[in-house]
Amino acid sequence: MAIIVLVDVGNALATSTLEGNTYLFDNMKLHGSENQGTGELVTAIHGSYWSDGSQASEQVLNWLPYSLGSVPPTVPRGYEADRARQSDEEALAELHDLADRSSAAGADAAGELNRIRRKTGTRLKTTRRTSGRMSGAKILDVTGQVVAEDGTDAHSHPAPVITDIYGEAVDAKIMYPAEYGSPDMVTDGWYWSATVDTSRPGTYAYMMRVQLHKLAQVNGELRWEPVNLTYSSALKISSEPRRNAFTKAGVGPLPIPHTPPGQGA
Template identity: 70%
Template sequence: MAQQLAIIVLVDVGNALESRTLTGNTYLFDNMKLQGSLNQGTGELVTAVNGAYWSDGSQAGEQVLNWLPYSLGSIPPTVPRGYHATRTRQAEKDALAELAELTGKPSANGDTEAALARIQKTVGTRVRTTSRTRALSGNRLLDVTGKVVSDQSQGAHSYPAPVITDIFGDAVDEKIIYPAEYGSPDLVTDGWYWSATVDTSRPGTYSYKMRIQLHELIQRAGEWTWEPVNLTCESKLRITADPKRNGFTGAGVGYLPIPPASFA
């Protein structure tokens, strides 16, 4: 069975949009640190991919890479998938309740204006999108704590998670990795993720690039919109010919030894 290797792509979206580059604004992690991966938590990650051969010299199975992009300083990805829609509906219900209370009692003009301003703050700002990420469209703007934002000019809002739209470069051109986007029921990845099989029979260090789509909040035709911004970052894979070994015995992969004391 192929080994699953996970690569976390953590992006400081606010700084990346301001500087229009992912250089210095991307932090990469993987689960192969103990196997020799280098530069964890930086934009210079070199992912170790080993086990090209079994201990008897026969060809081992291919490895599988999985890329998971996340946004730094945004709502945690572990919240339910429909969190934004739920918060939007709740904000609208609260605003309708306040409006009904306002219409049920007389008040001076000044009090009415103040109440309407408070209701507008309660309902927040609706944001649309021009990208394929439909889940962003029509929802209210939220901050990192999940509260609706009414004054978008302050910039204290949560950015949508980055979206990987393509994986390319030397490792793909030389047929070292075979990346593709797959559908998934996983609620964290919003139903899509990028994965690739790795040809472990060709040791060496290979670079690849990721095209990542961020979303910037702009005002267009009087409406606030998530505008897609496409940037690229680079990473590397280091494939070795080290044989796969049992982590407990140091020998080949097989049955674990049972201590004699277990039969006592």
């Protein structure tokens, strides 16, 4: 089962809270999950059953965090690097053109150079805390265009990163979370997952520690500074059997419409 954690990163950083800026979804709506698309999601877990009808011991959850109002995560893995390389190539071509025109007609070189400088965008400073995918990248806006240093108000925020899952459900040994490596590059190769003990019905709260990144100027250089916030959600475990998502029927064969003899085509 998957839980989507969608964060309005810009507002969350401006208000220093995830409250009112986080929207949760899961794929258990037809099974009884409550408050889909809000910050008050309660994920329904009906448990797993063995073939003899006895309740099995676990279910699996995955958490996937995304940023609202940023470059979508469905773009190719090397999108940011490709856009940065493209802006460099365009700037070099325009520099060659400017050199030719300046020597021939005495063009306004200073004005043209400033325009080209804006077009090349701003490359972020690499630090130990921001090493990895964001290191040395250029700033993009939500449409994927390179942004100059004086236009960073419209920049795209990096996706949130879940750094820990803890709280009542973990302390009570209802779920056992861990971070796993993954070939799914949308999640940058890492994601949080948990096995859930379904043999103990009840509603259990849990906390997520979420790291956002704020664009900050330090000693004249732009950097992504980490901002750590927390958010709570809940699991509702019941002993009800799982139902078919298409027909809402219980365990058993799918219902097949019966046509009496002589009435079919």
